[in-house]
Amino acid sequence: xxxxxxxxxxxxxxxxxxxxxxxxxxxxxxxxxxxxxxxxxxxxxxxxxxxxxxxxxxxxxxxxxxxxxxxxxxxxxxxxxxxxxxxxxxxxxxxxxxxxxxxxxxxxxxxxxxxxxxxxxxxxxxxxxxxxxxxxxxxxxxxxxxxxxxxxxxxxxxxxxxxxxxxxxxxxxxxxxxxxxxxxxxxxxxxxxxxxxxxxxxxxxxxxxxxxxxxxxxxxxxxxxxxxxxxxxxxxxxxxxxxxxxxx
Amino acid sequence: xxxxxxxxxxxxxxxxxxxxxxxxxxxxxxxxxxxxxxxxxxxxxxxxxxxxxxxxxxxxxxxxxxxxxxxxxxxxxxxxxxxxxxxxxxxxxxxxxxxxxxxxxxxxxxxxxxxxxxxxxxxxxxxxxxxxxxxxxxxxxxxxxxxxxxxxxxxxxxxxxxxxxxxxxxxxxxxxxxxxxxxxxxxxxxxxxxxxxxxxxxxxxxxxxxxxxxxxxxxxxxxxxxxxxxxxxxxxxxxxxxxxxxxxxxxxxxxxxxxxxxxxxxxxxxxxxxxxxxxxxxxxxxxxxxxxxxxxxxxxxxxxxxxxxxxxx
Ligand SMILES: Cc1cc2nc3c(=O)[nH]c(=O)nc-3n(C[C@H](O)[C@H](O)[C@H](O)COP(=O)(O)OP(=O)(O)OC[C@H]3O[C@@H](n4cnc5c(N)ncnc54)[C@H](O)[C@@H]3O)c2cc1C
Numbered sequence: 338x339x340x341x342x343x344x345x346x347x348x349x350x351x352x353x354x355x356x357x358x359x360x361x362x363x364x365x366x367x368x369x370x371x372x373x374x375x376x377x378x379x380x381x382x383x384x385x386x387x388x389x390x391x392x393x394x395x396x397x398x399x400x401x402x403x404x405x406x407x408x409x410x411x412x413x414x415x416x417x418x419x420x421x422x423x424x425x426x427x428x429x430x431x432x433x434x435x436x437x438x439x440x441x442x443x444x445x446x447x448x449x450x451x452x453x454x455x456x457x458x459x460x461x462x463x464x465x466x467x468x469x470x471x472x473x474x475x476x477x478x479x480x481x482x483x484x485x486x487x488x489x490x491x492x493x494x495x496x497x498x499x500x501x502x503x504x505x506x507x508x509x510x511x512x513x514x515x516x517x518x519x520x521x522x523x524x525x526x527x528x529x530x531x532x533x534x535x536x537x538x539x540x541x542x543x544x545x546x547x548x549x550x551x552x553x554x555x556x557x558x559x560x561x562x563x564x565x566x567x568x569x570x571x572x573x574x575x576x577x578x579x580x581x582x583x584x585x
Numbered sequence: 586x587x588x589x590x591x592x593x594x595x596x597x598x599x600x601x602x603x604x605x606x607x608x609x610x611x612x613x614x615x616x617x618x619x620x621x622x623x624x625x626x627x628x629x630x631x632x633x634x635x636x637x638x639x640x641x642x643x644x645x646x647x648x649x650x651x652x653x654x655x656x657x658x659x660x661x662x663x664x665x666x667x668x669x670x671x672x673x674x675x676x677x678x679x680x681x682x683x684x685x686x687x688x689x690x691x692x693x694x695x696x697x698x699x700x701x702x703x704x705x706x707x708x709x710x711x712x713x714x715x716x717x718x719x720x721x722x723x724x725x726x727x728x729x730x731x732x733x734x735x736x737x738x739x740x741x742x743x744x745x746x747x748x749x750x751x752x753x754x755x756x757x758x759x760x761x762x763x764x765x766x767x768x769x770x771x772x773x774x775x776x777x778x779x780x781x782x783x784x785x786x787x788x789x790x791x792x793x794x795x796x797x798x799x800x801x802x803x804x805x806x807x808x809x810x811x812x813x814x815x816x817x818x819x820x821x822x823x824x825x826x827x828x829x830x831x832x833x834x835x836x837x838x839x840x841x842x843x844x845x846x847x848x849x850x851x852x853x854x855x856x857x858x859x860x861x862x863x864x865x866x867x868x869x870x871x872x873x874x875x876x877x878x879x880x881x882x883x884x885x886x887x888x889x890x891x892x893x894x895x896x897x898x
Contacts, residue, residue, distance in 0.1 A: 348715070350716075350852070353718070353851075354715040354716075354718035354719055356718075356719050363715065363718075363719050430696055431687070431696070431697070432690070432691065432694075432695070432696050432697075435691060454833075455833070457715070457716065457832070458714065458715060459714050460699065460700070460713065460714050460715070460716065460832070461697075461699045462683050462687070462699060463686075463687035463690070463697055463699060464687075465687075466657065466683075466684060466685075466686075466687035466688045466691070467687045467688070467690065467691035467697075468691075469658070469688065470658075470661060470687070470688040470689075470691035470692050471691050473761075474763065475658055475761070475763045475764040476657060476658060476684070476688065476764075477764075478657075478680075478683070478684050479680060479683075479684070481826065491767065494680075495680070495826045495827070496680040496681070496769075496827070497679050497680045497681070497780065497827060497835065498596055498769060498771050498827060499769060499770050499771040499772050499825065499826075499827050500769070500770040500825075500826065500827075501766075501768070501769045501770075502767040502768050502769075502770075503656070503764060503765060503766055503767055504764075504765045504767055505763060505764050505765075506763040506764075509763075514826075514833070515816065515820070515833060516819070516820060516826060549694075549695075549696055550696070551695060551696035551725065551726050551729065552696050552698065552723050552724065552725055553723070553724045554721045554722065554723055554724075555709075555722045555723070555724055556721065556722040557719050557720070557721050557722075558711075558719065558720045558721075558722075559718075559719065559720075560713070560717055560718065560719070560720055560858065561858075563858065563863070563877045563879075565876070566863070566877075566878050566879035566880055566881060567879070567880060567881070568875070568880075568881045568882070568883070569880055569881070569882050570882075571882070572882070572889055572892040572893050572896050573896065575864070575880060575882050575893065576893065576896045576897065578880055579841075579862075579864070579880070582862060584784075584840065584841045584861075584862055585808065585841075585897055
């Protein structure tokens, strides 16, 4: 069984994002970039399925600029067998990403595709669902538990009402939630080993993907600041303040 | 000319208030009509609730046994069939809408706008990115159907008082059998719903254990509040995952939010930035939560929370 994992590079979640004063974007120069945390969880799940003997082949794929190679090497160091780098200088929107991943699916014929439920840069939460629709296959989004039984998967999903379990036929798209697993740390010898693992480079243009980048971002703004509040010294003062505000 | 179709969210035969919030969002488009689509196995009662929302022009129902549970792969082709002639298809940015809307957009071959937080006009919106650290203005093409999810915390629920007509639709769409509902484990609780409650009491890692969470529940019950939690509290198993508030959990806007033993990470704060009054109780006076709290109290939660509960009589 083969698993394809989407592995996006984003601004690290610890970075304090600054909006440029002219509203043209956010500052990305010189900030730390890392794997999207949900994609690390996706890769970890694929590796665990391989370790359990369910899968044999784990392929990580990213769509991004030339310097994403180091990022993909991290995925290989974590344990992926192979990597695919779809090279583009422009950031792509989810529909384009889904159409691109569909091309990779046609080429690789995976049994399972695992993606993060959202990327923490654009926070879109779309690509997995779009990919499943274009592929005409099931989607099991926001997964917190995955069990593969032969040709189907039983997936527990974190939904607003609680935990929903669905069963999907394979092949299928799964998107990860935070509690699916805790990704492993990369060890130094694995970084060395990763250097000799296959990494295929494909220019986005060569895939003849119809662009789905229909949205135009015209302005970036810093969020409205909440005004600084007051500190109270004890519970009595807190209660009287809440009473004044009519909240209790 | 905007003709808006809102996909209704419902569970156990009841309409979710997220639908009425989408109606308010659609009203900001100056829409010519706002219709609500109910997919269900027995839609009548849900449709009647939707018809009573002020501002709704028409309620459309698709009744099918396959619609008993909200399976995106089953719903999406039916929504696409029903969406003919509409300029906008909206769903709430809840797990229901997040699962479904991109599948609709992809079938229609259009991009999707996620988490509309403010309407500039019918094709221009503001939405948060980077966990709410930036707000972008996004323009969508006016010559294509617009599929979007609505950040429900940004819009009040449209009032009751409508009396829209209800119409049963027959759509021809091929429904896949590759995805099957197995079960929904729902936390049984008499407390208010976290996403629509006017008061929320949340606990974080500082609460320390599932047993200790009793102090949070007791205060919440005294206030008639819903209970929420930080990711750390959920990860540690103190409370179930559906209580998580934040970037990757629930985005809420109660009148009163109490953050207890929560440090105030940006991923948490993005879930409460529209709350009316934020109260923070934390033993660390330097905790970032105090930078955004309207009222802060430094001290040990195990002393202060029971005191607070007692003081509320
Ligand atoms: C991709 C990603 C997504 C995330 N999404 C979310 C999300 O949706 N929601 C979310 O909440 N987090 C999210 N996080 C996690 C977030 O970064 C923080 O780790 C988390 O919010 C911390 O939870 P906490 O404040 O409960 O814990 P901590 O940061 O550990 O804070 C505990 C606080 O309790 C206080 N405390 C301890 N004991 C006491 C006591 N006896 N009395 C009073 N105070 C006490 C401490 O002073 C401290 O401030 C996400 C992280 C990532 C990487």
